[in-house]
Amino acid sequence: xxxxxxxxxxxDMSxDMSxDTSFVRPFIITGGRAEPLQTDLRLETLVxxxxxxxxxxAFERRHIVTVCAQPTTVAExxxxxxxxxxxxxxxxxxxxxxxxxxxxxxxxxxLQLLERIRDHVRAL
Amino acid sequence: xxxxxxxxxxxxxxIVVSGGLGVGKTTFIGAISEIEPLDTEAAITQVSVGxxxxxxxxxxxxxxxxxxxGRITLDPSIALYLFGTPGQDRFSFLWDDLVEGALGTVVLxxxxxxxxxxxxxxxxxxxxxPFALAVNRFDGAERFxxxxxxxxxxxxxxxxxxxxxxxxxxxxxxxxGALMDRVIGQRVGxxxxxxxxxxx
Numbered sequence: 001x002x003x004x005x006x007x008x009x010x011x012d013m014s015x016d017m018s019x020d021t022s023f024v025r026p027f028i029i030t031g032g033r034a035e036p037l038q039t040d041l042r043l044e045t046l047v048x049x050x051x052x053x054x055x056x057x058a059f060e061r062r063h064i065v066t067v068c069a070q071p072t073t074v075a076e077x078x079x080x081x082x083x084x085x086x087x088x089x090x091x092x093x094x095x096x097x098x099x100x101x102x103x104x105x106x107x108x109x110x111l112q113l114l115e116r117i118r119d120h121v122r123a124l
Numbered sequence: 125x126x127x128x129x130x131x132x133x134x135x136x137x138x139i140v141v142s143g144g145l146g147v148g149k150t151t152f153i154g155a156i157s158e159i160e161p162l163d164t165e166a167a168i169t170q171v172s173v174g175x176x177x178x179x180x181x182x183x184x185x186x187x188x189x190x191x192x193x194g195r196i197t198l199d200p201s202i203a204l205y206l207f208g209t210p211g212q213d214r215f216s217f218l219w220d221d222l223v224e225g226a227l228g229t230v231v232l233x234x235x236x237x238x239x240x241x242x243x244x245x246x247x248x249x250x251x252x253x254p255f256a257l258a259v260n261r262f263d264g265a266e267r268f269x270x271x272x273x274x275x276x277x278x279x280x281x282x283x284x285x286x287x288x289x290x291x292x293x294x295x296x297x298x299x300x301g302a303l304m305d306r307v308i309g310q311r312v313g314x315x316x317x318x319x320x321x322x323x324x
Contacts, residue, residue, distance in 0.1 A: 042225045043193070044138040044205045073136055073205065075193055105225070106135055111311055113202075117137060117227070118304035120198035124156065124297045 036093035043075040142209040143232030144240025148290035149208040156296045157194025228254040228307040256284040256303040
């Protein structure tokens with residue numbers, strides 16, 4: 001999904017980026033791509049750095065690997081690196097394919113885990 | 125997926141919070157999240173006046189134009205994320221992304237503009253995704269019996285319909301608990317679900 005694509009650039013992107021001093025168009029960051037190499041990254045998928053950021057990485061990619069020193073969700077990466085979600089997805093999937101990041105996404109949760117989640121929620 | 129054995133990583137699960145513009149999704153998430161909801165809220169600009177109908181919610185001065193989400197650490201191994209869907213219809217294309225892999229959805233409704241939750245209800249029903257309908261209490265809004273709301277929306281008996289105060293943590297917790305009951309009921313299966321509903 002190219003979630004950010006259909007947005008009106010004049011309206012929303014300028015708002016997203018309004019706090020940045022240097023405005024860079026999202027498609028510059030991704031090298032013009034909108035589709036991630038790996039399409040199963042969800043918003044809540046946890047990604048983590050495999051090691052220290054590779055010397056060859058620069059800008060947002062390096063920032064992402066640094067942020068992911070602790071397991072971090074895709075949505076949080078987008079927020080902390082300050083890029084739209086669609087951009088974060090492309091960059092994260094690149095880094096996963098390059099072996100810089102690992103990701104973990106559970107399959108369908110077993111019933112007993114759902115019940116544990118419910119019990120925790122009820123106890124909040 | 126790789127990485128499973130490398131570090132002890134918590135499980136991240138998500139619940140989606142949906143509903144019309146200005147119904148209280150961000151408030152709902154903020155009431156229970158342990159972090160300030162991370163979001164991209166921007167004041168509604170002149171551009172969106174007339175695009176985003178705020179009739180009946182005149183006091184709302186900001187609206188969520190992008191992702192907003194909160195986090196609750198349930199235990200050291202499970203983190204629950206709450207994701208709000210963008211309120212405006214024109215962002216409904218984001219829903220597929222938000223809903224994929226979600227445990228379930230809370231659809232918030234405002235009785236002053238009950239029709240605003242129709243798209244969300246339609247969407248989650250047609251996807252067979254478990255959801256609970258929570259009627260957010262607004263000052264000055266006419267009160268309806270929950271069964272009237274259920275009837276107006278054509279919801280089956282298996283869908284939890286509750287009243288809530290999106291500002292109140294306990295109220296939000298109860299809505300999430302009801303949703304989890306529904307999620308589990310749907311998993312357990314139709315036959316047992318009926319029994320579970322009746323016995324509640």
